[in-house]
Amino acid sequence: MGDRIMNTQALIDTAQALVADHKGLLAMDESTPTCNRRFAALGIPQTEDARRAWRELIIVTRGLNECISGVILYDETIRQHTQEGTSFLNVLIESGILAGIKVDMGAKEVPEHPGEKITAGLDGLSERLAEYAQMGARFAKWRAVFAIGEALPGHPCIEANAHALACYAALCQDAGLVPVVEPEVLMTGTHTLARCQEVTVQVLTSVFHHLQEQEVMLEGIILKPNMVLPGLNCAEHSTADAVTDATIACLLQVVPVTVPGIAFLSGGQSPQMASSRLNALNTVSKTPLPWALTFSFARAIQQPALEIWHGENVNVEAAQAALLHRARCNHAARRGAYTDAMEQSNP
Numbered sequence: 344m345g346d347r348i349m350n351t352q353a354l355i356d357t358a359q360a361l362v363a364d365h366k367g368l369l370a371m372d373e374s375t376p377t378c379n380r381r382f383a384a385l386g387i388p389q390t391e392d393a394r395r396a397w398r399e400l401i402i403v404t405r406g407l408n409e410c411i412s413g414v415i416l417y418d419e420t421i422r423q424h425t426q427e428g429t430s431f432l433n434v435l436i437e438s439g440i441l442a443g444i445k446v447d448m449g450a451k452e453v454p455e456h457p458g459e460k461i462t463a464g465l466d467g468l469s470e471r472l473a474e475y476a477q478m479g480a481r482f483a484k485w486r487a488v489f490a491i492g493e494a495l496p497g498h499p500c501i502e503a504n505a506h507a508l509a510c511y512a513a514l515c516q517d518a519g520l521v522p523v524v525e526p527e528v529l530m531t532g533t534h535t536l537a538r539c540q541e542v543t544v545q546v547l548t549s550v551f552h553h554l555q556e557q558e559v560m561l562e563g564i565i566l567k568p569n570m571v572l573p574g575l576n577c578a579e580h581s582t583a584d585a586v587t588d589a590t591i592a593c594l595l596q597v598v599p600v601t602v603p604g605i606a607f608l609s610g611g612q613s614p615q616m617a618s619s620r621l622n623a624l625n626t627v628s629k630t631p632l633p634w635a636l637t638f639s640f641a642r643a644i645q646q647p648a649l650e651i652w653h654g655e656n657v658n659v660e661a662a663q664a665a666l667l668h669r670a671r672c673n674h675a676a677r678r679g680a681y682t683d684a685m686e687q688s689n690p
């Protein structure tokens with residue numbers, strides 16, 4: 344706690360830097376099994392060197408720093424080097440991009456609550472945070488997931504995940520790292536937009552209750568929530584305006600004005616949808632919103648580039664162009680300047 348107070352100004356400065364200049368975050372912190380699954384789907388070898396090559400391709404992309412303020416790395420990645428021998432951390436520091444690190448140990452099944460998961464990783468977390476801070480990381484990420492079902496998510500699962508998120512956030516601030524707090528209500532299911540709004544409000548209310556209990560300094564966090572969306576298999580159509588209104592209403596209801604930034608995850612939306620919805624969120628409100636609304640996308644920035652790269656050296660340049668294109672689209676969406684025409688001029 345004493346350390347948290349000493350770190351106050353640095354934490355505020357880092358959180359502000361993460362949302363400055365209409366930039367956003369690029370999540371490239373897939374765990375090894377998740378990264379391998381995405382590679383396997385495209386026939387890319389699932390080796391440490393292929394993962395390294397893919398992550399190198401991303402961070403050396405020229406111009407990325409004009410749109411991206413921070414990237415989120417995975418433990419394997421934060422220790423890797425480019426083929427020429429420069430550490431990934433130095434590449435990022437030299438390009439003015441802040442390094443973040445995923446520190447949770449994944450969402451684990453709870454046998455007594457079928458269909459629900461609780462995120463693990465508090466054991467030994469202080470020591471891990473201290474090491475990452477010493478290496479040069481400036482922020483961290485912890486993700487909790489909530490599936491929507493008839494009786495899901497249950498109260499105990501919401502409470503357990505919110506409590507863990509708050510403990511993580513407090514430990515991050517003690518270590519001088521800005522916590523990215525990610526409670527993700529999943530898109531899978533047949534639920535309506537209204538049900539997603541109800542669950543997201545419930546989850547975020549519990550998260551902020553626990554953050555306040557743990558005396559987390561809200562000016563020094565970034566919230567990473569889902570957009571409020573109907574389930575992927577929902578029979579009812581929701582208009583783009585309904586989605587925007589539900590998301591803004593939910594956030595205004597539960598997110599304190601002291602939180603500097605809300606960086607949405609993409610959650611399996613198509614890259615174009617994610618950009619277009621972020622754009623709408625940044626244009627709909629007639630009065631200025633209290634927080635910056637930005638992005639912290641993984642799939643919605645990486646996927647088109649990964650499909651082009653396909654594990655082949657000859658495709659590196661084209662993949663980097665596709666990656667930069669998505670970063671630029673989302674940078675534009677933060678200013679409400681994203682248009683269909685930007686997609687037509689896609690390289």
Ligand code: 13P
Nearest residue numbers: 370608609610640641642
């Ligand atoms: P997506 O944008 O692919 O949902 O990933 C965001 C993320 O960081 C998940 O933890």
